[in-house]
Amino acid sequence: MKRLTALWMTGILVCGMALTGCQAGKEAPSAVTTAATEAASAAATETATTAATTASTEATTIATTEAATEATTEAPTEGTSEGATEGASTAATEAIPDDPNIDKDTGIHISEDNVDTTYGKDAVMQIAVIGDSQFGMFNGYDGLAYRVSQYCHANVYNMAIGGTCAALTQNESRDDDNWDSKSGIGMSRLLGGELKPDFLSDPSYAYQLDVYQHLDPSKTDVFIVEYGVNDFNAKVPLDTSFGQDQGSYRGALNSIMMTLTMHFPNAKIIVCTPTYAQFFQGGAYIGDSNTLDNGYGTLYDYVKAGINAVEGNNSGNVKALTPYYDIDINAGNAAENLIDGIHMNPEYRDKYAQLLSRVIIGQMGYSIPEDTDPSTVEWWTTK
Known part of the structure; x- marks a missing residue:
């Protein structure tokens, strides 16, 4: 009976949606999984009664037969998300609430696949990313690279590699002929x-190598440089030799900025400093960004070192992103918003992407109000 009632309600909802335009059903995202389709089919078979016929008939009366059929097939069988009724984003509107590939808080299509992060022929800018797992571990629709590509209308080339530092570590070769470092130093060079890209020849880096081979760095408008937490974990010194040592965090950032500025003097550079993090050992909490000291300082000290490096750069094209201050992840809510103490959940990756996108948009000479979702304003018309 519950399913019968749900299907009757769905028929009524289809009618309402048809009045405002059934095109949404045609544009439903590919997030509808095989499991969801089979479940919907089974439910339809079990409840193929007079009520189902009535709902279908009513929908057909108002909309075209094709639109009604598609809407009935793709609509949720147990109600519509609140985001749909309020006219939220397309992803949230058309998401099936019980689909495991849709984040219930944001409506973002979650995928482990390597999705296309190029905006296409209508792109207004090109962005290249080097960094660690905040960018490198999430290459699906919920990943930072994809979200930024959509918010900035940009072709994003994501070369970030999880586990890497900005700095050269002691065991890495500094000989150009035998170079093996995937650090920020190596990627910027x-x-x-x-x-040469030989140091990416291992199959583990096939994705990054492929991105590099399709990228023309000379056409890049914005370089994103995102490192820090691995430098902290690897006990890379904060600063030595007045910021000139590529084996220190600040020295590495200085070197990366110098290399990119020298080869691409007209490009903008965004240096993303670390987010708030918590650290565990054997499952036990051992400290956070503010308390755990690696012998050189806390992760918060690395945040400040990154900011200082940017402030010391006089090119005029470099800006720091400071999510530690600007995204509300802290000791009180980290358990909910960090999936492992370090990496953000989909909701906060989206907040990060919006923050970063606003900075990029501003650096490119466009205007966008502070704290505004870039997808809700036509910022590209402001220049």
């Missing part, structure tokens, strides 16, 4: 044409 690769972009600048100073190194």
Whole structure:
């Protein structure tokens, strides 16, 4: 009986949606999984009664037969999300609430696949990313690279590699002929044409190598540089030799900025400093960004070192992103918003992407109000 009632309600909802335009049903995202389709089919078979016929008939009366059929097939069988009734984003509107590939808080299609992060022929800018797992571990629709590509209308080339530092570590070769470092130093030199991509030949880096081979760095408008937590974990010194040592965090950031500025003087550079994090050992909490000291300082000290490096750069094209201050992740809510103490959940990756996108949009000379979702304003018309 519950399913019968749900299907009758769905028929009524289809009618209402048809009045405002059934096109939404045609544009439903590919997030509808095989499991969801089979479940919907089974429910329809079990409840193929007079009520189902009535709902279908009413929908057909108002909409075209094709639109009604598609809407009935793709609509949720147990109600519509609140986001749909309020006219939220397309992803949230058309998401099936019980689909495990849809985040219930944001409506974002979650995928482990390597999705296309290029906006296409209508892109207004090109962005290249080097960094660690905040960008490198999430290459699906909920990943930072994809979200930024949509918010900035940009072709994003994401070369970030999980587990990497900005700095050169002690065991890495500094000889150009035998270069093996995937650090920010190495990736920036690769972009600048100073190194061959041989050090990415291992199959583990096939994705990054493929991105590099499809990228023309000279056409890049914005470089995103995102490192810090691995430098902290690897006990990379904060600063030595007045910021000139590529084996220190600040020295590495200085070197990366210098390399990119030298080869691409007209490009903008966004240096993303670390987010708030918590650390565990054997499952036991051992401290957070503010309390755990690695011998050189806390992760918060690395945040400040990154900001200082940017402030010391006089090119005029470099800006720091400071999510530690600007995204509300802290000791009180970290358990809910960080999936492992370090990496953000889909909701906060989206908040991060919006924050970063606003900075990029501003750096590119466009105007966007503070704290505004870039997808809700036509910022690209402001220049």
